[in-house]
Amino acid sequence: MVLVIHIRDEFIKLGQAMKLADLVSDGVEAKYVISDGLVKVNGEVDTRRGRKLYVGDTISYNGQDVQVEGESE
Template sequence: MRDVGIRDDMIRLGQFLKLAGVAETGGEGKTFIVSGDVLVNGEVETRRGRQLHKGDVVEFEDERLRVA
């Protein structure tokens, strides 16, 4: 699991994927999310505006990323 630090108390899922380097663009991140390929805390998440808070875990393919 890799920790990805954020500056504020929360970040939206689409922004987090870009920050973590999983998606190169917002459009690419949106495609991953709406396709059902992204899990948040073990559940499929299809809303790119989903608010993430410190401690949340995002999974995509073989990567596990924790909001830190």
């Protein structure tokens, strides 16, 4: 099952997106799982917590996929 998060702005940072999707409890946890190489963005491991995610991007962590979508009009 793919979770969906909606963003209002042009992008959201990876750590923020993980918190929004409830994949992690806080920014510290996000920092560690990202820097440990446990998170994939669009199918590739990314270790940058500040990685900008745009509409259409997908995050994968701990068996869960999250799709970034724009805000519903």
